[in-house]
Amino acid sequence: MGSDPGADDARGGDAGAEPAGVRVEDLRVEYGATTALDGVDFRVEPGEFFTLVGPSGCGKTTTLRCLAGFEQPTGGTVEIGGESMAGVPPEARGVGVVFQSYALFPHMTVGENVAYGLRFADPPGGTTRDERVAELLALVDLPGFADRDPDTLSGGQQQRVALARALAPAPRLLLLDEPMSALDARLRERLRVQVREIQREVGLTTVYVTHDQEEALSVSDRVAVVNDGRIEQVGAPRELYDAPATRFVAGFLGDNNVLDGTVTGHGAAGGGSAAAGATLADLDVPGVRVGDTDAHVLPVPVEAGGSVRPGATLTVCVRPERIRVRRGDRGVGEGRAALPATVEHTEFLGDSTRLRCDWNGVAVTARTGGERSFAVGEGVTLGVDPDDVRVVEQE
Amino acid sequence: MDGPVVAALRRRVNEARAAASGDRSVAAERLALPLLALVAALLLALLFYYPVATVFVDAVVEDGRLTFGPLVAVLTDRFYVGRVLGFTAYQALLSTGLSVLLGLPGAWVLARFEFRGRRTLRSVTMVPFVLPSVLVAAGFYATFGANGSLNTVLSALGLPAVDLLPSLGAILVAHAFYNAPLVTRVVTAAWESVDAGAVETARSLGASRRRAFRDVVVPQLLPAVLTGAALTFVFTFASFAIPLALGGAQFATIEVFIYSARRQLEYGRAASLAVLETGVSLSLMALYLRYEREQSARRRGVRTLVRRPLVPDSWTRERLVRRAAVAGYAVVVALVFLAPLASMIYASVSVEGRLTLDAYRFLLERQTTGAAFQVKPFPAVVNSLVFAAATLAVALPLGVAMGVLTTRRFRGRWAVDALSMAPLAVSGIVVGLGLLRGLVFGVEAFGYRFTVTGAVAIVAAHAVAAYPFVVRTVAPPLDRLDRALVESARALGASRARTVLDAELPLVWPGVVAGAAFAVAISIGEFDSTVILAEGGGTYTMPVAVERFIGRRLGPATAMGTVLLAVTAAAFVVVERVGGEFRG
Numbered sequence: 001m002g003s004d005p006g007a008d009d010a011r012g013g014d015a016g017a018e019p020a021g022v023r024v025e026d027l028r029v030e031y032g033a034t035t036a037l038d039g040v041d042f043r044v045e046p047g048e049f050f051t052l053v054g055p056s057g058c059g060k061t062t063t064l065r066c067l068a069g070f071e072q073p074t075g076g077t078v079e080i081g082g083e084s085m086a087g088v089p090p091e092a093r094g095v096g097v098v099f100q101s102y103a104l105f106p107h108m109t110v111g112e113n114v115a116y117g118l119r120f121a122d123p124p125g126g127t128t129r130d131e132r133v134a135e136l137l138a139l140v141d142l143p144g145f146a147d148r149d150p151d152t153l154s155g156g157q158q159q160r161v162a163l164a165r166a167l168a169p170a171p172r173l174l175l176l177d178e179p180m181s182a183l184d185a186r187l188r189e190r191l192r193v194q195v196r197e198i199q200r201e202v203g204l205t206t207v208y209v210t211h212d213q214e215e216a217l218s219v220s221d222r223v224a225v226v227n228d229g230r231i232e233q234v235g236a237p238r239e240l241y242d243a244p245a246t247r248f249v250a251g252f253l254g255d256n257n258v259l260d261g262t263v264t265g266h267g268a269a270g271g272g273s274a275a276a277g278a279t280l281a282d283l284d285v286p287g288v289r290v291g292d293t294d295a296h297v298l299p300v301p302v303e304a305g306g307s308v309r310p311g312a313t314l315t316v317c318v319r320p321e322r323i324r325v326r327r328g329d330r331g332v333g334e335g336r337a338a339l340p341a342t343v344e345h346t347e348f349l350g351d352s353t354r355l356r357c358d359w360n361g362v363a364v365t366a367r368t369g370g371e372r373s374f375a376v377g378e379g380v381t382l383g384v385d386p387d388d389v390r391v392v393e394q395e
Numbered sequence: 396m397d398g399p400v401v402a403a404l405r406r407r408v409n410e411a412r413a414a415a416s417g418d419r420s421v422a423a424e425r426l427a428l429p430l431l432a433l434v435a436a437l438l439l440a441l442l443f444y445y446p447v448a449t450v451f452v453d454a455v456v457e458d459g460r461l462t463f464g465p466l467v468a469v470l471t472d473r474f475y476v477g478r479v480l481g482f483t484a485y486q487a488l489l490s491t492g493l494s495v496l497l498g499l500p501g502a503w504v505l506a507r508f509e510f511r512g513r514r515t516l517r518s519v520t521m522v523p524f525v526l527p528s529v530l531v532a533a534g535f536y537a538t539f540g541a542n543g544s545l546n547t548v549l550s551a552l553g554l555p556a557v558d559l560l561p562s563l564g565a566i567l568v569a570h571a572f573y574n575a576p577l578v579t580r581v582v583t584a585a586w587e588s589v590d591a592g593a594v595e596t597a598r599s600l601g602a603s604r605r606r607a608f609r610d611v612v613v614p615q616l617l618p619a620v621l622t623g624a625a626l627t628f629v630f631t632f633a634s635f636a637i638p639l640a641l642g643g644a645q646f647a648t649i650e651v652f653i654y655s656a657r658r659q660l661e662y663g664r665a666a667s668l669a670v671l672e673t674g675v676s677l678s679l680m681a682l683y684l685r686y687e688r689e690q691s692a693r694r695r696g697v698r699t700l701v702r703r704p705l706v707p708d709s710w711t712r713e714r715l716v717r718r719a720a721v722a723g724y725a726v727v728v729a730l731v732f733l734a735p736l737a738s739m740i741y742a743s744v745s746v747e748g749r750l751t752l753d754a755y756r757f758l759l760e761r762q763t764t765g766a767a768f769q770v771k772p773f774p775a776v777v778n779s780l781v782f783a784a785a786t787l788a789v790a791l792p793l794g795v796a797m798g799v800l801t802t803r804r805f806r807g808r809w810a811v812d813a814l815s816m817a818p819l820a821v822s823g824i825v826v827g828l829g830l831l832r833g834l835v836f837g838v839e840a841f842g843y844r845f846t847v848t849g850a851v852a853i854v855a856a857h858a859v860a861a862y863p864f865v866v867r868t869v870a871p872p873l874d875r876l877d878r879a880l881v882e883s884a885r886a887l888g889a890s891r892a893r894t895v896l897d898a899e900l901p902l903v904w905p906g907v908v909a910g911a912a913f914a915v916a917i918s919i920g921e922f923d924s925t926v927i928l929a930e931g932g933g934t935y936t937m938p939v940a941v942e943r944f945i946g947r948r949l950g951p952a953t954a955m956g957t958v959l960l961a962v963t964a965a966a967f968v969v970v971e972r973v974g975g976e977f978r979g
Binding site: 068089090095096100101102103104106107117119120121162165175 | 590
């Protein structure tokens with residue numbers, strides 16, 4: 001028994017390594033004429049829970065596979081724990097991987113699955129192999145499952161076994177590739193909390209890939225939004241949510257109203273509550289029929305004396321939950337722009353109601369508390385605080 | 396629980412619906428499936444179970460008394476139990492080993508490399524299975540016989556000629572010709588269902604490439620290898636035409652002894668040997684089915700291992716070694732699979748290196764001037780085609796019906812499965828013998844004597860041999876059909892039987908067409924039961940004609956073989972084409 005001294009034991013006895021940081025620079029992957037990764041850069045701090053989120057085919061899984069060593073980049077560098085991974089085979093990287101398909105070895109019991117990595121590295125902390133398996137199964141809340149067949153387990157249980165298996169040799173980096181996608185929503189929620197708790201407990205650097213923006217926001221220390229082979233924005237979940245840097249990020253993370261318009265002037269609409277050093281520009285949103293007064297103009301906070309001049313084209317966004325909805329033409333409060341609109345569609349969501357409104361020809365989504373109900377066709381006034389309007393792109 | 400209540404409610408609703416529509420045909424349609432099952436069962440009983448049972452009766456009944464005499468005589472005869480059964484098992488074991496050896500690299504190439512024509516090659520592995528066994532025998536004579544192409548090549552190189560026929564080696568290679576592709580197919584399928592994620596996980600956990608292969612891939616391939624080996628053993632254990640043609644008296648298997656006992660009209664002995672053989676075959680098949688059921692866990696949504704290009708962008712030493720292995724394997728494949736067929740065609744148009752149509756001229760002369768007892772080519776072709784058409788008419792509906800039934804979920808389905816697949820494990824010789832004893836010689840019932848002609852019996856035997864292939868091509872796609880499709884059709888008002896006709900069959904039509912093509916090819920190539928039933932009559936077919944010439948005249952044998960090959964291929968293509976057009 002024990003690990004072979006030869007090539008099989010590439011990782012040596014150095015099990016239980018410290019969590020490693022990750023540095024990815026200008027990572028490129030091309031398959032013939034198609035480009036899967038078009039220069040990806042990011043860093044992951046030791047012990048951090050870092051998430052790559054994006055639509056399917058955006059390159060997030062390819063990035064993960066480059067970290068694991070399953071994919072050979074055509075350009076750029078990958079460093080784990082400060083060492084370049086160029087030419088390092090997967091078995092020598094000290095990385096744990098969990099796949100969406102669980103990928104449990106069907107011909108082994110649960111215990112044998114978890115123990116597999118211990119054939120090549122001694123269990124950390126001087127424990128025996130059996131102790132380590134029991135310890136890991138307890139960690140993922142499956143004590144006593146060692147002798148079961150993977151086939152007899154539910155999807156959630158199989159995924160926890162896969163996690164235990166990846167953690168058993170104490171990797172210095174954990175890679176999770178859409179690990180929850182095959183599970184139902186409620187189980188997913190429970191499991192992601194569990195994964196996060198285990199990750200904190202073990203203090204393990206984790207790179208997590210998901211297409212589910214809610215999942216990304218809820219579990220991560222930091223998130224990278226990937227689109228079309230590139231990273232659009234990296235930041236803490238709240239930062240990405242509150243200050244999306246690109247139109248894609250604004251539209252991808254959470255519910256949002258993304259509007260394009262042309263700056264027509266300064267300070268005509270709404271009050272003067274803009275933060276210090278900022279001023280308000282009037283954004284003329286095309287498609288809004290010009291009626292009386294300033295009902296087709298949205299106030300946008302811009303840097304005082306900055307580059308935004310009349311005639312500039314801006315893309316802005318407003319979160320639906322930041323929009324105040326009032327019946328008829330009732331006041332929406334000091335400092336808010338009042339947009340006259342008609343309710344076109346309502347969705348009762350339990351804790352809130354989502355209203356799709358028509359603001360003189362442009363669709364605007366707003367959310368109100370669940371206790372108030374609006375009728376389809378009802379005239380309302382949408383109150384928008386200029387501070388809640390974010391400029392995401394400027395031409 | 397609420398099961399019976401719900402069922403009763405559902406019945407009430409259905410009855411109400413039927414009554415409301417005022418349509419009696421709805422009720423008739425609901426009976427369609429059970430009726431279908433009944434008809435299929437009766438057909439199988441008549442064509443297969445009853446005849447085979449009469450063989451078994453022959454083995455235990457003497458002069459109308461139950462004595463077990465013939466069976467005991469065979470079972471206590473050291474020659475039969477030791478020498479014949481022993482040799483039959485021995486050659487089957489060796490054949491199995493050779494087939495696995497030849498088949499495994501094929502699975503490696505098909506599962507792990509990407510190249511043009513890979514899919515075609517994968518489908519072509521099905522072809523040897525439907526090639527008539529006598530055709531392969533003729534091909535082997537043309538290649539390895541005294542005047543075969545091997546000796547032609549050897550003499551051209553100034554080497555001494557070799558005489559490889561009859562020999563055990565020839566039998567083994569011919570068996571590998573049939574069964575190595577089978578091994579390749581099942582192992583390729585298993586290899587393709589290995590989750591790439593599992594291999595990658597093993598790598599990330601510290602396993603080298605070789606180690607991950609050993610720990611993760613090999614254990615998942617083993618069941619498939621065992622499956623291929625078990626089926627090969629059963630098939631080669633009951634092989635008849637190959638040992639008869641390539642082995643001669645020296646290497647006779649139990650089947651050959653059954654056949655010669657039947658020729659000497661010793662039915663008791665033939666039947667006893669048949670019982671012995673069928674007992675072994677069925678036990679093996681049952682063991683195998685039990686094993687397969689344990690292995691039946693099906694995996695979906697796995698990511699298949701990425702295939703490497705056969706011609707890589709850049710060459711490393713390891714890549715070179717692997718490609719060299721592929722090339723070496725390709726040479727062996729060409730020798731085993733292509734050389735016999737090519738040699739056969741070449742031998743039919745040449746004499747001592749000179750191109751000539753003498754062999755075909757001989758066949759024409761035989762047609763016009765041959766004596767009554769001699770085999771003539773033209774009736775053989777006509778008989779083969781007529782039997783094939785009749786076989787199609789019986790085997791296709793039977794196979795489709797069994798396919799539909801075996802994909803339904805009901806209690807006792809395993810029994811239907813087993814009973815419908817049993818003909819695969821019972822040799823053609825035994826079926827032929829049973830049909831001969833049971834139906835051709837006649838049955839006394841209700842004061843009448845029922846007899847059928849040899850031709851009808853031959854069609855029955857062919858249908859029994861062919862329909863499992865229809866089941867095999869129809870059932871898997873039926874099983875894979877989205878149940879929601881069936882449920883949608885039913886919700887839209889179609890009865891269960893209408894759903895089969897309107898939704899399921901059109902969707903699995905390619906499988907039906909493939910099954911039909913196989914049925915035709917099997918019928919045209921069937922030899923074992925045909926030779927039993929055609930003995931002395933005018934109902935011989937092309938394979939029987941080929942066998943009559945083999946070992947006597949190489950030219951006519953290969954010419955007749957070439958005709959057989961051409962007709963089989965043409966019939967196969969025609970059925971596929973017509974079937975495709977019919978679907979629209």
